[in-house]
Amino acid sequence: MELLLLNQSNYIRIGIFLLLLILLIIWEIIKPDHKLSVSRKERWISNLMVVFLNNIILRIIFPYSAILFSDIVIENKWGLLQIYNINGYISIILGILVLDFIIYLQHVVFHSIPLLWKLHRMHHADLELDVTSGTRFHPIEIIISMGIKFGAILLFGINPITVLLFEIILNGMAMFNHSNIYINPIVNKYLKYLFVTPSMHRIHHSIKISEHNTNYGFNLSLWDRLMGTYNESFKNKLILGLPNFRDLKYSKLHFMLIIPFIEETE
Secondary structure (H helix, E strand, O other), X not given: OHHHHHHOHHHHHHHHHHXXXXXXXXXXHHOOOOOXXXXXXXXXXXHHHHHHHHHHHHHHHOOOOHHHHXXXXXXXXXXXXXXXXXXXXXXXXXXXXXXXXXXXXXXXXXXXXXXXXXHHHHHHOOOOOOHHHHHOOOXXXXXXXXXXXXXXXXXXXXXXXXXXXXXXXXXXXXXXHHOOOOOXXXXXXXXXXXXXXXXXXXXXXXXXXXXXXXXXXXXXXXXXXXXXXXXXXXXXXXXEOOOOOOOHHHHOHHHHHHHHHOOOOX
16 A cells, blocks of 8 residues: 555645645635635736746756655665654654654745745745645745755655655645635634644735744644744734735746845835
8 A cells, every 4th residue: 555655646646736726716715714905817827837837847856756765765774763763653743743843944944044035035925815825936945945855854764655645734734824715713713723724824924024924834833832933913904925026017927936036125
């Protein structure tokens, strides 16, 4: 079963990605959290096109997927989990927690270092949030992120099944917590004790620096709570985006891609 999953990992990831994308789009249409201030038509095509572009670039630059690289790591018994012979469900749980925390730290670093923030700005320049916003990342940021993931897999000896599960979680939760979907306030209150919900993540896309430098988590809300970056405030009518990228032209793919190379003005 494990061998079958790994051999079909690309199809599994793509299939689940498309299924979740469709389900969240339907949810947004049937039960949106709020009325969008910018139409889908202006943004969806470019946001989804960048997904395909990023996947093509990753295939060219990295000879192995993260899952295949993980298989090599396990074969050679590299990494802390392998050195201490931690296997089974415990290794899966620990591996997912490690990768989740590393993505949290990576997000904080991309906000803290000016050069990396220039890359990450493309994600924050989206003037509205919906399911496609969770796919909008600059190709250079995606390349760096993949390099960090490879390093984590090597350092900790994370097995292929864990990597496959984490990539599914990563894609699914990124789309979920950017979605414009209505969740019952009581359900949301308890859900965000453990997970990052759309209402929790929305403030991270505020135009205000003091607000978008909070709630960095993408999956578990635990890290923001532990690291002191959790923002309890929930404001539905936030101004989203960045001050210097208010023009709708930055929703077009070619303009999105040059955002890191544009100097900001005061």
